[in-house]
Amino acid sequence: MPTPRTLLAVPVSLALLCLSTTASQAHPAPDTNALVRLLVTRGRAPAAALLAHDSTGVGTAPTGTDHPPTGTGDPQAGTDDTRAGTDDAQAESDYALGTTEYAQAGTDISRADHFRAGSITKTFIATVILQLAAEHRLSLSDTVERHLPGLVHGAGNDGRALTLRSLLTHTSGLYDFTAVTGGTVPVSPTQAVRTAVTHPPADRGRFSYSNTNYVLLGLVIRQVTGNSYATEAERRIIAPLRLTGTSFPGSRTTLPSPHGRAYATDGSDVTDLDPRVAGAAGELVTTLADLDRFYSALLGGELLPPHRLREMLDTRTAHGSYGMGLFPVKLPCGITVWGHNGRISGSYVRTAATVDGRRVLTFRVNTSGIADPGLEPALLAAEFCPRTS
Structure with a gap:
């Protein structure tokens, strides 16, 4: 990753x-x-x-x-x-x-x-999100909070200030949970996000590659469709x-x-x-x-x-x-x-x-x-x- x-x-x-x-x-x-x-x-x-x-x-x-x-x-x-x-x-x-x-x-x-x-999984996830946008089931301008209320909160993180576009482009500033787990510890998506939001974010709008972004997009897919990513x-x-x-x-x-x-x-x-x-x-x-x-x-x-x-x-x-x-x-x-x-x-x-x-x-x-x-x-x-x- x-x-x-x-x-x-x-x-x-x-x-x-x-x-x-x-x-x-x-x-x-x-x-x-x-x-x-x-x-x-x-x-x-x-x-x-x-x-x-x-x-x-x-x-x-x-x-x-x-x-x-x-x-x-x-x-x-x-x-x-x-x-x-x-x-x-x-x-x-x-x-x-x-x-x-x-x-x-x-x-x-x-x-x-x-x-x-x-x-490479990220290309598949991004494709599904863009298909859902094409079907008007979500907008890339939607906030994370709209789809996952209360999940991104703490240590300066705020899902109300983040859009799906910022997740797709790695400009959300969210901390990468694998910096803690080393990419070797199995975690649930919610655990991954909670791990990330105990750390302050980087500057929003600046490119900062973070696996947390795409874990959140996987959760958005489930919320919008009722099915797993x-x-x-x-x-x-x-x-x-x-x-x-x-x-x-x-x-x-x-x-x-x-x-x-x-x-x-x-x-x-x-x-x-x-x-x-x-x-x-x-x-x-x-x-x-x-x-x-x-x-x-x-x-x-x-x-x-x-x-x-x-x-x-x-x-x-x-x-x-x-x-x-x-x-x-x-x-x-x-x-x-x-x-x-x-x-x-x-x-x-x-x-x-x-x-x-x-x-x-x-x-x-x-x-x-x-x-x-x-x-x-x-x-x-x-x-x-x-x-x-």
């Missing part, structure tokens, strides 16, 4: 890895295999994987399942043959969406694996897009099969985890292909009316740092990509896409972060920046 940060300059040594090209292609295949391998060697991740889609008609050819074999796998995930068969089916499904590119490094990681997506996201997003590998596990500590292992930065196995450590701010379980499909559909206009999508991409409230469940990154070549990252114990994920959703990539590592911060911007530049020979 990390704070988005500005991309660092791409190191020259990494940029050189991205320059393999042919003169006949406007968007030649970048050497993502080399960069994904660096996530393991320089990034100190046990394993890494990337899946990119290009539906522009120009780009990489589909690679199918031509990738290094996985390791022995998790006993709950079946045999290696079972996981390979799942990968084959996933590759066929991916191909229907456009050309695909897959790369992996390390062992015990698979194209079809389920994994925890952390703060998970139920509404499943009905409005997951089922219509046929995201068969995506779920909100609630209190379930195990991952669906197939899945590999997840490791904390100290090397301990944290595959089993109570998702209530994050709730509406970071509970989601998903797959590479499902995240690519979701962001492509969202930015392609399949989930929101045009004016609501424009609101989602408007960063003025957060002074350029954040829209609503999405944030922009301007690459060295001048292209801006949109998406989100997600960190939860044992998993770091990043999805980015062009503003029309036609080019999208998701990469993941099976640990809580990447040791070399230059690798993420290098991967984004390799995928999205045009190159010539």
Whole structure:
């Protein structure tokens, strides 16, 4: 559940890895295999994987399942043959969406694996809120107090002064409850908010990333619809897009099969985890292909009316740092990509896409972060920046 940060300059040594090209292609295949391998060697991740889609008609050819074999796998995930068969089916499904590119490094990681997506959950929550706004069931100008009376109060916090827009854009000033829990202690949404409001807020109107904002939005969804945020996201997003590998596990500590292992930065196995450590701010379980499909559909206009999508991409409230469940990154070549990252114990994920959703990539590592911060911007530049020979 990390704070988005500005991309660092791409190191020259990494940029050189991205320059393999042919003169006949406007968007030649970048050497993502080399960069994904660096996530393991320089990034100190046990394993890494990337899946990119290009539906522009120009780009990489589909690679199918031509990738290094996985390791022995998790006993709950079946045999290696079972996981390979799942990968084959996933590759066929991916191909229907456009050309695909897959790369992996390390062992015990698979194209079809389920994994925890952390703060990428926020894009799903923001989408549901904006859909409810489009249906006139709430307004982004509504105060938090209107929907959750008396909950945000104390230590200078006042739900009467906060709007839903301020929650969506992280400009509410609310303290981040995970600064107390460390993102490792399961709490109910109400406990999370009560933890936050024992601390004085930051300046309202200034961008200050806080998981408390999206926990509150999850509660607003329940108040407005009578259903949990998970139920509404499943009905409005997951089922219509046929995201068969995506779920909100609630209190379930195990991952669906197939899945590999997840490791904390100290090397301990944290595959089993109570998702209530994050709730509406970071509970989601998903797959590479499902995240690519979701962001492509969202930015392609399949989930929101045009004016609501424009609101989602408007960063003025957060002074350029954040829209609503999405944030922009301007690459060295001048292209801006949109998406989100997600960190939860044992998993770091990043999805980015062009503003029309036609080019999208998701990469993941099976640990809580990447040791070399230059690798993420290098991967984004390799995928999205045009190159010539």
